Amino acid sequence: MPTTIIIGTQWGDEGKGRIVDYYAAQSDIIARYNGGDNAGHTVKAQGLSLALHLVPSGILYPDKICLIGAGTVVNPLALLEEMQTLREKGINVSAEHLKLAAGAHLILPTHRALDGAAETHRGHEALGTTNRGIGPVHADKAARIGLRAGQMRDPGAFAEAVGALVELHNAQLHSVYGKAPLDPAQVVAQMHAAAELLAPHLVDGTALIGEALERGQRVLCEGAQGTLLDLNLGTYPFVTSSSPISGGAMVGLGIGPREVERVVGVAKAYTTRVGAGPFPTELTDATGEQMRQIGREYGTTTGRPRRCGWVDTVILRYAAQVNGLTDIALTKLDVLSGLPTLRIAVAYDIHGERHTRFPAEWGAAALEAATPIYEELPGWEEDITHVRRRTDLPANARAYTARVEELIGVPLTFISVGPEREAMIVAQQP
Ligand code: GDP
Ligand code: IMO
Ligand code: MG
Numbered sequence: 001m002p003t004t005i006i007i008g009t010q011w012g013d014e015g016k017g018r019i020v021d022y023y024a025a026q027s028d029i030i031a032r033y034n035g036g037d038n039a040g041h042t043v044k045a046q047g048l049s050l051a052l053h054l055v056p057s058g059i060l061y062p063d064k065i066c067l068i069g070a071g072t073v074v075n076p077l078a079l080l081e082e083m084q085t086l087r088e089k090g091i092n093v094s095a096e097h098l099k100l101a102a103g104a105h106l107i108l109p110t111h112r113a114l115d116g117a118a119e120t121h122r123g124h125e126a127l128g129t130t131n132r133g134i135g136p137v138h139a140d141k142a143a144r145i146g147l148r149a150g151q152m153r154d155p156g157a158f159a160e161a162v163g164a165l166v167e168l169h170n171a172q173l174h175s176v177y178g179k180a181p182l183d184p185a186q187v188v189a190q191m192h193a194a195a196e197l198l199a200p201h202l203v204d205g206t207a208l209i210g211e212a213l214e215r216g217q218r219v220l221c222e223g224a225q226g227t228l229l230d231l232n233l234g235t236y237p238f239v240t241s242s243s244p245i246s247g248g249a250m251v252g253l254g255i256g257p258r259e260v261e262r263v264v265g266v267a268k269a270y271t272t273r274v275g276a277g278p279f280p281t282e283l284t285d286a287t288g289e290q291m292r293q294i295g296r297e298y299g300t301t302t303g304r305p306r307r308c309g310w311v312d313t314v315i316l317r318y319a320a321q322v323n324g325l326t327d328i329a330l331t332k333l334d335v336l337s338g339l340p341t342l343r344i345a346v347a348y349d350i351h352g353e354r355h356t357r358f359p360a361e362w363g364a365a366a367l368e369a370a371t372p373i374y375e376e377l378p379g380w381e382e383d384i385t386h387v388r389r390r391t392d393l394p395a396n397a398r399a400y401t402a403r404v405e406e407l408i409g410v411p412l413t414f415i416s417v418g419p420e421r422e423a424m425i426v427a428q429q430p
Contacts, residue, residue, distance in 0.1 A: 002218040003259045005246045006266060006329075008226030009319035011235075011273040012244075013299070013306065014266040015331035017041025017050075019414065020057035020222045021421060023264075028217035029065045029209060030058025033252030034242040035224030036073040036107060036137070037082070038130040040300025045421035048089055051300050054079050055086065055098065056222050062092045065212075069205050070103030071242065071252015072224075073137045074149060076194035077109070100198060101205030102150030108162065108191070110169035110182050111136040117177035127238055128275030130301050138231075138241035140165070149202060152195035162191045206254030213259060221249040227265075227319040233360060235367060238277025246323040265325040265410070267316055269333045269401075272306040274299050278367035281309035281345045295335040312345040312372065313407035318358035320410050329414035330401060334423075339379040342400055345372035346407060377403065385418040390427050 004023060008014045021043040024030050032039075037053040044050075045060055052059065054074060056066040068074060079100070083093045111133030118135065119126045129135060140146040147165060151158045163184050170181035209219055225244035228234045233245060242248065246263045249255060270291055273279045282288070288308040291297060297306035319325065336342060348355045348370035359366040380394040387393055393401070393415075405412045415425040 002213065002216065002261065003221065003255055004218070004262045004264065005221040005223065005249045005260060006264050007223040007246050007323050008244060009265040009267040009316055009323070009325075009328075010226045010271055011228045012224075012226040013040070013272055013274070014226060014268050015329070015416060016223060016266045017043045017052060017057040018331070018416065018419065018421065019264060019266050019329045020220065021045055021060065022414070022424065023220050024058035024061050024064060026218065027058065027064060027220035029067055029212050030056040030220045030222060031067040031069045031205070031209065031253050032056050032222045032224065033069045033071045034244055034248045035240065036132055036134055037075055037078040038132045038134050038240065038301060039224035041222075041224070042300055042419065044419045050086070050089070053082055053301060055082055055093070058220065059086065059091055059093070059098070062097060064097075065099060065208070066097060067099045067203070067205050067208060068101060068104060069253045070101040071248060072101075072104045073107055073134060073141075073242070074100065074104045075107035075112075075133065076152075076198055077190060078107075078132075080194055080197055095200040098201055099203045099205065099208065100149050100201040102148060102202050103205065104149045105137055105141045106147040106149060107133040107137045108147070108166060108169070109187055110166050110173070111140070113173055113179065113182060114169060117173060117179045121177055126276060132301075135241050149198070152199055153202060155192060155195060158195055159188050159192055162188050209253055209255060213255075219255070221253060221255070223248065227322060228315065233322050235277050235364060238275065238364060262326045263324050264327045264329055264413070265316075265319050265323055266329045266331060267319070268311070268331050269336055270295075270311050271309045271315070272297050274302070274304050274306045278364050279307055279309060280348060280367060280370045280372045281312045282307050283309045287339065290339070291335060295332055310343040310345055310372070310374065311404060313404060314345055314348055314356065314358050316404075316408045317356070318360065320408055325410045327413035328405070328408060328410050329416065330404065330412050331416040333397065333401065333415055334383075334385050334417045336379065336400075337384055338381060342377050342379050343374040344377065344404060344407065346375050347373040349373055375403070385423055387417055388425055390415065390425050393425075
């Protein structure tokens with residue numbers, strides 16, 4: 001069972017990129033299975049700081065295959081721009097190293113225009129999307145009118161298909177939102193040029209993975225976003241349009257569940273969220289601001305300030321269930337240093353009733369009504385960024401992590417204490 005899946009347990013930005021970078025060393029293929037350039041995954045290693053959006057976080061290992069899988073949605077222009085940025089940093093993004101699955105759906109400039117128009121139309125009920133065209137491209141995919149990366153191999157037919165879809169999008173932009181159309185000829189020309197550059201990277205991703213598994217190679221599946229942004233199981237409608245959960249890796253890469261050995265849930269030692277929607281443990285006071293400043297909680301993709309709050313084990317137990325977590329990677333523990341008292345949400349009070357399970361299917365209203373029930377633990381003052389063994393953490397940090405671990409019921413295999421590759425406590429060898 002040579003497959004490991006890395007997923008976000010909260011609302012994204014848990015530090016998945018750095019955990020994928022860690023696991024990549026012992027993998028053969030690193031594959032993104034969901035999301036698009038709405039993701040922003042940070043890797044700090046080898047003196048570099050990378051903000052990756054579509055390119056898998058294994059890209060620093062030139063001897064591995066990095067696959068952008070069929071479950072992703074890809075803006076060819078954004079991908080080319082990201083590849084260029086990486087090239088300028090001396091990173092190999094050749095077609096031998098970086099592959100694009102033919103089944104991935106393509107994001108056109110008109111998908112982005114529709115995303116922006118829909119958000120403006122929602123007014124104060126806007127979702128706070130990243131404006132990358134994610135909702136509209138998934139809508140086209142579900143409506144079975146989308147474009148797939150494999151179509152880029154036949155330039156003539158591809159140009160025709162792009163032109164037809166742009167015409168449809170223009171009609172929607174005009175009649176639904178009263179917005180100006182985009183120039184179809186210009187979009188076709190942009191896509192044509194991008195197709196030529198990306199064609200050498202195209203592969204049948206499912207076949208690539210199938211062959212690798214047959215050879216006994218190790219596949220690392222990189223999730224984007226987080227459990228509570230899952231289209232089916234998240235805080236709908238304040239979600240993204242794909243499946244960030246571990247099941248998304250099956251759908252998005254063509255792997256069967258029996259191939260999966262580990263599912264590592266990445267969890268921040270506190271909680272953050274960008275965009276709108278309910279957030280029970282949110283702190284709008286000085287403590288939340290301190291987390292934002294010390295944790296540099298600003299979006300990797302949009303630069304927006306992230307909302308911050310206490311760790312919520314109701315959410316983390318839910319993530320353990322729906323993803324089948326075998327391990328937790330607890331990140332950013334160092335950010336909590338210096339807080340006199342720490343709180344851990346253990347349950348919710350909803351209309352006078354105690355709930356220890358996340359009220360997922362009752363929607364935003366149930367969560368808006370949830371008041372967290374907290375346990376309080378004393379904090380620690382010490383700088384812990386140099387600590388590499390769990391036993392060397394200050395006693396209060398040991399007690400905090402042990403209690404979080406106990407409440408989730410899944411072992412904390414990793415505890416990170418700084419953004420760099422080395423700043424990690426590996427509590428138990430995977
Ligand atoms: P992802 O989307 O899950 O990959 O996470 P992001 O990259 O969007 O956000 C995580 C941020 O936290 C990045 O800026 C990382 O460099 C940073 N980070 C990750 N782990 C740690 C840690 O243990 N300590 C600190 N201080 N920063 C960390
Ligand atoms: P990574 O992979 C955090 C959020 C947006 C918005 C909602 C819908 O870096 O963890 P979308 O553009 O997907 O239609 O936006 O989802 N969102 C993220 N939040 N991290 C991400 O990715 C996110 N990708 C989308 O802020 O609330
Ligand atoms: Mg991110």
